[in-house]
Ligand SMILES: CSC[C@@H](O)[C@@H](O)C(=O)COP(=O)(O)O
């Protein structure tokens with residue numbers, strides 16, 4: 378007899394469904410080129426649904442979503458999780474209220490990451506859309522979106538993210554030449570944050586072009 382699963386399969390099906398529907402829309406905008414990007418959703422206090430490594434994120438099915446524990450180890454599956462699983466699980470581990478992490482590779486995100494890598498952050502100030510970030514109630518605010526150097530060494534990157542999180546509340550960050558991570562308490566909030574960063578980075582790039 379098969380041993381029972383350590384998570385609720387109905388909850389997994391719900392999380393996988395949310396990922397499939399939302400990521401299809403993000404992919405249609407061109408934010409997940411060439412199998413890039415990865416996505417996850419918290420199932421419960423110890424388990425996370427995450428995309429299988431290397432899959433075409435624009436055509437996800439239930440077989441492309443697997444379960445890992447908060448250390449990133451696969452649970453009841455032989456699939457290989459995203460190469461960047463640690464960047465997801467570090468957030469779920471640190472913040473019990475976080476329910477969703479979205480990572481995309483749009484052109485706007487990637488170009489902005491290149492332009493602002495030297496500075497280490499993108500300063501965002503004076504935009505009405507800053508109110509899209511949870512906890513912000515006025516446009517009269519500012520935030521620095523960090524830009525970390527790219528590396529294939531996930532523990533190194535995760536340690537840099539952790540160090541920043543010790544200093545300030547964040548809803549996302551850029552990786553140089555790579556893309557954006559954004560998160561939230563549920564899919565809707567994570568997606569709102571992702572879309573807000575995309576829009577604000579687009580504004581910064583356009584302003585830079587016009588001021589040249
Ligand atoms: C296809 S290049 C992009 C990858 O190296 C990586 O950055 C990425 O976002 C997707 O990796 P994955 O292992 O499929 O989750």
Ligand SMILES: [Zn+2]
Nearest residue numbers: 413414555556
């Ligand atoms: Zn990536």
